[in-house]
Amino acid sequence: MRDLIQVICENLDRTIEVEMGTSLLDIQRQYLPKGPHPYLAAYVNNRIKELNYKVYTPITVRYIDATHFEGIRVYERTASFILQRAVRELYPEHKFYIRHSMLRGFYCEIEGRDGISAREAEAIRTRMEELVDAAIPIIRSRVRSIDAAMEFTRLGFDDKTELLNTRPRLYSTLYSLGDMKGYFYGALAPSTDYIRLFDIRPYYNGFYVVLPGRSHPDALKPLVAQDKLFDIFHQYKEWVDIMGVPTVGRLNAKVLAGDASELIKIAEAFHEKRLARIADTIAAANRSQGTRMVLISGPSSSGKTTSAKRLGIQLRILGLNPVLISLDDYFVNRDKTPRDADGEYDYEALEAIDLRLFNDHLQRLFAGESLPVPRYDFITGKRQWHDNPLRLDDRSVLIVEGIHGLNPRLTPSIPDHMKFKIYISCFTSVSMDNLSRIATTDNRLLRRMVRDNATRGHNAQATLARWESVRRGEEKHIFPYQENADVMFNSSLFYEISVLRPYAERILREVPDTVPEYGEAKRLLKFLDNFIPIDPAEIPPTSLLREFIGGSSFRY
Template sequence: MTETITIYCKNNNVYKDVPLGATLLDIYTAVGSPLKNRPMNARVNNKVEGLTFRCYYPKDVEFIDYTQLSGQRTYVRSLCFVFSKAVHDVLPTATLNLEHPVSKGYFCKIHNGKSIDHQTIEKIRTRMREIIDADIPFRFKNTRTSDAVKLFHERGLFDKELLVETTGMPYTMYYDLDGYINYFYGCLTPSTGYIQLFDIVPYFDGVLLRIPRRSDPQELEPVIKQDKMFQAYKEHLTLLDTVGLNNVGDLNKAIRKGMTPEIIMVSEAMQEKSVAKIAEEIACRFRDNGVRMVLISGPSSSGKTTFCKRLQIQLITNLIHPVSISLDDYFLDREHTPKDEKGEYDFESLYALDLPYFNSDLQKAINGEEIALPTFSFETGSRIYKGNKLKMGPNSILIIEGIHALNPELTSILDDHYKYKVYVSALTSISLDNHNWIPTTDNRLLRRIVRDYRFRGYSAKDTIARWESVRKGEDKWIFPYQENADAMFNSAMLYELAALRKYAEPILMEVLEIEEENAEAYRLLRFLRYFNYIHETELPPTSLLREFLGGSSFSY
């Protein structure tokens, strides 16, 4: 008699007895294939597993499709494996770097001693389609790290060799695709046939790997213009190449050699140079073109507040007097705040601000009139006045920082020649290895988890639970306007994830396994293991990272 186990499927609240050792793919069919779209992976007891994972004990299982972020990650990783194999098959001596997300896709650089022409791109695309149509299984391998190091070295995968050699984990997993091996952080689809929609197109000096929309997996994401974002990434990649820290393995090796102080100093100096450059450009436009206002925007945990403070110092060194207005003080009274589709107050909306009142004060300030600054009380949900006043002098410039600062509607009453716009974001440029970039959203989420826990009384569970809503607000209210910026400031530092690890790990470990948020907490904990520790005592008090860790010389 076949031994069975009981599986509870969260998607349709079904209990099902399945054979001992059944794969998640088998279980998906047994519970009635509950998803509209094809599953990409599943949460098993609130940990994400690939569909070839076998169950030997009773489990709670929730199947995930492409419309959820975890499912999209699995699809994209699998697509990247197909892409890397196709490049290897078409250009056996080429080196491929999957560098960073941009323009709703992923920028990739193929190093082959010459430019990649349209004909070569078409050969790669055709080879990808052949691999997909063959529906070849991705075979999961798990081996002793010493053996993996040897294997990667023999195959010329030196970036992966260095990564696994410096992480200190006893065993290493990798994947085999018809004899071609590669290392990917996280699970893949069972086979190449799951990857039906993609494209590769020329993009600057490389190619853009296009992926489906999350909201509609039957359509590709549109290619949107993000030239300024691309150049911001490029500048940091050049810095990484200059200091020889292209990947996390390089960073770990440098830390072990005692080079942490130099890495921190170079990273901090690069940021201060960027702040100073922006301040000098503002000063030039202030004197020559009549700029009277600096608008600073960026997504959650991008470091806008510290950037703003450092910029004001640099403006003073340019003999300009900065004064500031906080958009948070112009919220509508609570009862007038718009609500979202769930009937909850939508504080992310532009229309949660009292726009007429804000623009009235803005016009008066620019005209040199004195204004009474409001203060919004989050306790009472209403505007109060504490006697604070603002009056701009002939040498003053107004600083406005907030998520809506680059939205043209916010300051529509003023001509653009009055404005200088800055977009701040943590554009993480260092990668795990040549084929595993680090999402900027992971960088920002880890910052926010640490800051919320240390200074705002929120647990990792609380922060993770709200993150999807925060990101939806960013997609709607921030990202569409980022290319409006006159300057982009990259707040990510070469070393910061190594410094965040010590703080983030104990906070993430407080999330209970029974809680839904454990899937994300567990993923982030596994991700942080790739970084050797850097102790925050080596960070200067003016570091932007201090905004999240504490110990800053700035007041927040």
């Protein structure tokens, strides 16, 4: 008699019975109709699992493809694994680096090579296509960490060895693509033939791997020049290399050696120096062309508010009188906020701002009037009013911070020569290892989760539930305008995830396994497990990180 297991398939909205030990892949092939995009992984009881996962107890399963937030990550991780093997075969004597994200893909370099030619890019693409056509299985295994470290050492992956050695665990999860070994903090597709769409293009000193996006997983977007953004990534990557913390393993080693205090001081001093230089540029523009307005934009939890306040201090040193306004305070009342495609409040839409009131206030302030400005209460969702009115004098520079700062529709009546535009984001510069980058979105999500819990009364589940909508809004309303900036500022601090870990872990563990957000909570917990915690005691009260963990000397 066969042992049958009940499986509730959310894609089919019904219960099916399968033999004990059946894989998710076999269930999908037998029961699910073929969709427009291949299924890449699945949520089992709200936890992400590879399709090779076998069923031994009753479960609820939800299959996902590249249109899903986590599905596109599975696609990207698997593509990077195929890329690693292709490059190792073509350049066996050279180290390979996946440096950072770029649009829908990532930028890579081969050590000792000052760029690659179009012919070499074609060779990498061709080898990847051959690996894809071979449908090579990707095998997940649990091995003793000491054995994994020895294997990575044998392969010359000292960065992976250092990571495993600084996070002592008896067992670790490894992935194999033939004789290629990888370490990832997320699921991969079951075999190489799931990754059909990609391109390799020469770029700067290396090459750009082009991948599809979640909104259009069956097409590659044309390469859009992002020179300013690339320069910021590249500068900070070079800097963390010089500081000796290019990877999490190196960072952990310094923390374990007692160097956390010095790391904090260096990172904070670097921020201060960068802000001082930006202030010098603004002051020069004020003198030469009458710049009176600084617009600071950036995605959620990029640190716009604290950066604006610290920039204001630097401008005061130069004899200017900064006056700060937050666009968040010009939100319409919650019941007037536009909704997104899911029916949720769309705070990322420009229409969530009372544009008429905001532009009326700008005109009156620059005309020399004194007027009260609003204050938005995130708890009640209603506008309040400051008691003290604002007024600009001859030395004043108006600093406006908010996600729409670089959108020309925000300030159509202000002449361009009066505006100085800054784009701020958390361009995470430390990598998990040389081949596994840390997503900037994960860094910002951790920041937002910790801050929302402390100041806005939201638990981790609520923040996770809204994050996909936030990301859609950023892609639509913020990222298209980032290259309009006169200057970009990287708000990341290379030590910060080590500080955020205990704050985030506490609230992530409160997410129940009965909700869809549980899977993302578990993924983030697994990610955070790679970092040795840092005590926040020595973080100065003016640090940007204090905006999220508390203890800031600034008023928000």
